[in-house]
Amino acid sequence: xxxxxxxxxxxxxxxxxGELVNKAKFGAGRLAAYMVLIAAxxxxxxxxxxxxxxxxxxxxxxxLQQILNLHRQQVEPHVTEAIPRIMKxxxxxxxxxxxxxxxxxxxxxxxxxxxxxxxxxxxxxIIPPTEATTAPDWKHQLDEIIRHELGHFWDDLRRExxxxxxxxxxxxxxxxxxxxxxxxxxxxxxxxxxxxPQNDNITPEDIYDGGYFLVRPILNVDLIxxxxxxxxxxxxxxxxxxMRAYQRRAKDHILGK
Ligand SMILES: [Zn+2]
Numbered sequence: 265x266x267x268x269x270x271x272x273x274x275x276x277x278x279x280x281x282g283e284l285v286n287k288a289k290f291g292a293g294r295l296a297a298y299m300v301l302i303a304a305x306x307x308x309x310x311x312x313x314x315x316x317x318x319x320x321x322x323x324x325x326x327x328l329q330q331i332l333n334l335h336r337q338q339v340e341p342h343v344t345e346a347i348p349r350i351m352k353x354x355x356x357x358x359x360x361x362x363x364x365x366x367x368x369x370x371x372x373x374x375x376x377x378x379x380x381x382x383x384x385x386x387x388x389x390i391i392p393p394t395e396a397t398t399a400p401d402w403k404h405q406l407d408e409i410i411r412h413e414l415g416h417f418w419d420d421l422r423r424e425x426x427x428x429x430x431x432x433x434x435x436x437x438x439x440x441x442x443x444x445x446x447x448x449x450x451x452x453x454x455x456x457x458x459x460x461p462q463n464d465n466i467t468p469e470d471i472y473d474g475g476y477f478l479v480r481p482i483l484n485v486d487l488i489x490x491x492x493x494x495x496x497x498x499x500x501x502x503x504x505x506x507m508r509a510y511q512r513r514a515k516d517h518i519l520g521k
Pocket of ligand 1: 416444
C-alpha cells in the first residue's frame with residue numbers, strides 16, 4: 265500500500281463523512297448518502313487498481329490484473345449469493361431474524377489488508393479486492409469475512425433498536441468485534457483460552473480473541489438479552505482485566521438472580 269494511496273483514501277473518507285453529516289442535517293436521507301458513497305467507490309476502485317499496479321512495478325510476482333479480473337468475475341457474484349445464504353444460516357443457528365438486508369460495496373479497504381468492513385452509517389458491507397482471493401479456499405475465506413461483518417450488521421440493528429449511539433470506548437469496541445467473531449465462529453469454538461494483557465499493550469488479538477472470549481458465555485445464555493446487557497453496560501477497563509467477574513454479573517442479570 266503506497267502512502268499516497270492511504271492519503272487519498274483518507275481524504276475521500278473525510279469527504280464522505282462530511283457529506284453524510286450534511287445530508288443527515290438537511291434530511292436528504294439514505295439514498296443521497298448512497299449516491300455519494302457510490303461515486304467515491306468508483307474513484308477508490310480506480311485508485312486501488314493503481315496501487316496494485318505500483319506494487320507490481322516494485323517487483324511483486326502476483327498477477328495483479330488476474331486478481332482484479334477474478335474479483336469482478338467471481339468474487340462479486342459469490343458475495344452477492346453468499347450474503348442472503350449466510351443470513352439464513354445465521355437466523356437458523358442463532359434463532360434470530362434480520363429486520364432487513366445490508367447493502368454491499370466492492371471497494372478497497374483503507375488499510376489495504378484482506379479484511380472486509382461494515383459501514384454502519386449506510387448499513388453496508390464493504391468487501392475489498394484482495395490477494396487472498398487467489399487462494400484455493402477463497403470462497404470459504406470470503407464466507408468467514410461475511411459471517412463476521414453480518415455480526416456487525418446485526419449488532420448495529422440491535423443498537424439502533426435500543427437507541428444507543430455508535431460504539432466509542434475500548435469496552436464497546438471489544439463487544440463489537442466480539443459479536444462479529446461470535447457470528448463467525450459460533451457458540452462453541454474450541455479449544456479457547458485467553459487472558460487480557462497486564463501491561464495494557466493491546467493487540468488486534470486482544471480485540472478479536474478477547475472480544476470473543478468475553479461475549480461468548482454471555483451470548484450463549486441468551487443472544488438478545490446478553491447483547492442488550494453488553495450494549496447497555498459495556499465493560500470498563502478494570503472489567504477487561506477481570507473478565508470472569510464481569511461475565512458472572514452479566515449472566516446473573518440475564519438469569520434474573
Ligand atoms: Zn469486525
